[in-house]
Amino acid sequence: MSVLEEAKRVAAEFEYSQEDLKKGVKAFISQMHEGLQKKGTSMSQIPTYVTAVPNGTEKGLYLAVDLGGTNFRVCSIQLHGNTTFSLTQSKVAIPRELMVAKTSHELFSFLAKQIENFLRTHHNDHFEAHIKRRKTMSLGESFRNEEIFQLGFTFSFPVNQIGINKGTLARWTKGFDIDDAIGQDVCQLLQKEINALNLPVKVAALVNDTVGTLMARSYTSPGRTGTLVGAIFGTGTNGAYVEKLEKVTKLKSMAESADYDKSTGNMIVNTEWGSFDNQMSVLPNTSYDEALDQATPNPGIQMFEKRVSGMFLGEILRNAILALVQNPKCQLFKDDSSSTNDLQSTTSIAEDSALYKPWGIDTSFLSIVAADSSPGLKVTRQELNKEFGVDAASTEDAEAVQLLANAIGKRSARLSAVALGAVVISTGNHVSRGGGDEDVVDIGVDGSLVEYYPGFEDYVREAFREMSEIGVQGEKRIRIGIAKDGSGVGAALIALVAADMVND
Numbered sequence: 001m002s003v004l005e006e007a008k009r010v011a012a013e014f015e016y017s018q019e020d021l022k023k024g025v026k027a028f029i030s031q032m033h034e035g036l037q038k039k040g041t042s043m044s045q046i047p048t049y050v051t052a053v054p055n056g057t058e059k060g061l062y063l064a065v066d067l068g069g070t071n072f073r074v075c076s077i078q079l080h081g082n083t084t085f086s087l088t089q090s091k092v093a094i095p096r097e098l099m100v101a102k103t104s105h106e107l108f109s110f111l112a113k114q115i116e117n118f119l120r121t122h123h124n125d126h127f128e129a130h131i132k133r134r135k136t137m138s139l140g141e142s143f144r145n146e147e148i149f150q151l152g153f154t155f156s157f158p159v160n161q162i163g164i165n166k167g168t169l170a171r172w173t174k175g176f177d178i179d180d181a182i183g184q185d186v187c188q189l190l191q192k193e194i195n196a197l198n199l200p201v202k203v204a205a206l207v208n209d210t211v212g213t214l215m216a217r218s219y220t221s222p223g224r225t226g227t228l229v230g231a232i233f234g235t236g237t238n239g240a241y242v243e244k245l246e247k248v249t250k251l252k253s254m255a256e257s258a259d260y261d262k263s264t265g266n267m268i269v270n271t272e273w274g275s276f277d278n279q280m281s282v283l284p285n286t287s288y289d290e291a292l293d294q295a296t297p298n299p300g301i302q303m304f305e306k307r308v309s310g311m312f313l314g315e316i317l318r319n320a321i322l323a324l325v326q327n328p329k330c331q332l333f334k335d336d337s338s339s340t341n342d343l344q345s346t347t348s349i350a351e352d353s354a355l356y357k358p359w360g361i362d363t364s365f366l367s368i369v370a371a372d373s374s375p376g377l378k379v380t381r382q383e384l385n386k387e388f389g390v391d392a393a394s395t396e397d398a399e400a401v402q403l404l405a406n407a408i409g410k411r412s413a414r415l416s417a418v419a420l421g422a423v424v425i426s427t428g429n430h431v432s433r434g435g436g437d438e439d440v441v442d443i444g445v446d447g448s449l450v451e452y453y454p455g456f457e458d459y460v461r462e463a464f465r466e467m468s469e470i471g472v473q474g475e476k477r478i479r480i481g482i483a484k485d486g487s488g489v490g491a492a493l494i495a496l497v498a499a500d501m502v503n504d
């Protein structure tokens with residue numbers, strides 16, 4: 001068989017049909033409901049105690065930090081109250097050793113230090129004034145609230161939220177693994193390190209990045225319609241949405257039930273859909289997915305995320321490419337012209353190639369390959385050479401890689417549509433409300449995959465049209481907008497609500 005035929009055979013293993021899509025949506029809705037009723041389910045459906053989305057009139061200066069999967073961002077946000085804001089931010093890559101540190105102190109003291117650096121750089125007047133005042137104050141005197149920065153903490157991992165600025169870490173995801181943090185209140189862990197540095201900062205709100213995205217999109221989105229879902233398709237994936245309070249029945253049995261405003265009749269729920277169908281009842285599975293799962297610190301967990309998000313797609317592709325390279329019948333990256341008297345062809349991959357290293361392929365490679373329309377796929381061939389030491393890849397080799405990358409990217413987007421479509425349907429938003437502004441179903445998204453993977457939204461929309469409940473008409477009503485820097489602005493918005501609520 002030719003290289004291309006072999007690649008097509010592997011690519012076909014990633015096909016996710018209309019039938020699969022329908023089964024996926026049905027199971028997703030059922031697991032959403034289950035998660036609203038009881039604790040300990042596959043999809044956690046965590047109540048956030050945030051009960052309303054903003055309308056764009058909110059004002060003030062707030063701090064926000066965002067611990068995502070790859071970077072740590074510190075920002076200050078001035079909300080102007082007219083749906084606009086100004087944002088100042090700094091970003092550092094989280095050192096790998098801190099992701100798997102021995103103690104949470106190592107990670108959280110690093111975070112507090114970044115906050116200090118940010119304040120010194122961007123808000124030095126305020127910072128110095130605070131230090132001076134602290135020195136002249138008598139012991140026991142406390143600071144006035146307005147002197148303290150209210151900080152929204154975006155912490156993008158599964159947390160059992162107990163209140164607006166309290167929540168215990170349920171488990172790590174995205175390659176993080178620090179044992180002693182599990183079960184601890186992450187706000188307290190951060191506040192402790194902030195206090196150790198004497199910073200004028202109070203951790204006022206704990207926010208998942210999806211909730212931040214939902215809030216930010218709602219603040220900035222045009223028209224009167226509030227946003228229904230905030231979703232991240234980046235290093236990890238997850239979504240938060242506006243649910244009817246009465247449907248979150250497990251709230252009643254949650255002993256630690258927090259104080260929150262019940263008057264809106266709504267509650268924003270953090271689905272933690274990365275763990276949808278950990279039991280693998282409907283999720284697609286290939287040997288390449290299985291190899292990936294085994295290489296993670298949490299096999300059997302986050303099974304949806306491991307098929308969808310940026311951290312994992314490169315590794316799935318690597319597994320698929322390696323399967324072809326190691327198949328003696330397949331000529332991918334093999335150079336048979338070099339040996340004349342020998343039928344054995346040699347591979348043109350450098351021995352120390354990243355192709356042989358776990359996690360050696362970054363998802364950005366998928367985006368580059370998927371976007372390549374250069375003659376003879378020159379760009380892909382150059383990338384293969386530069387990044388993976390594949391010397392003299394043929395056009396056919398590049399086409400094979402592109403086939404695989406597209407298949408993996410498309411499956412990811414169609415699975416993403418399952419999650420978004422299921423939320424739209426289960427909340428009744430697939431039913432038209434008679435046209436006009438009211439009819440728009442607004443979805444805020446963020447993350448490297450939606451932003452950079454070519455055609456991601458088109459694939460999602462195509463899948464929406466294939467869902468009988470949504471269909472061609474319903475798909476048109478769905479508006480998807482990038483909420484750039486959403487988690488920072490969103491955290492600020494929640495810190496604002498929280499500061500009004502808890503003035504302690």
Ligand code: BGC
Binds near residue numbers: 173210232235236
């Ligand atoms: C985490 C979520 C987060 C998502 C996107 C997942 O791994 O469990 O809490 O929202 O990544 O960052």
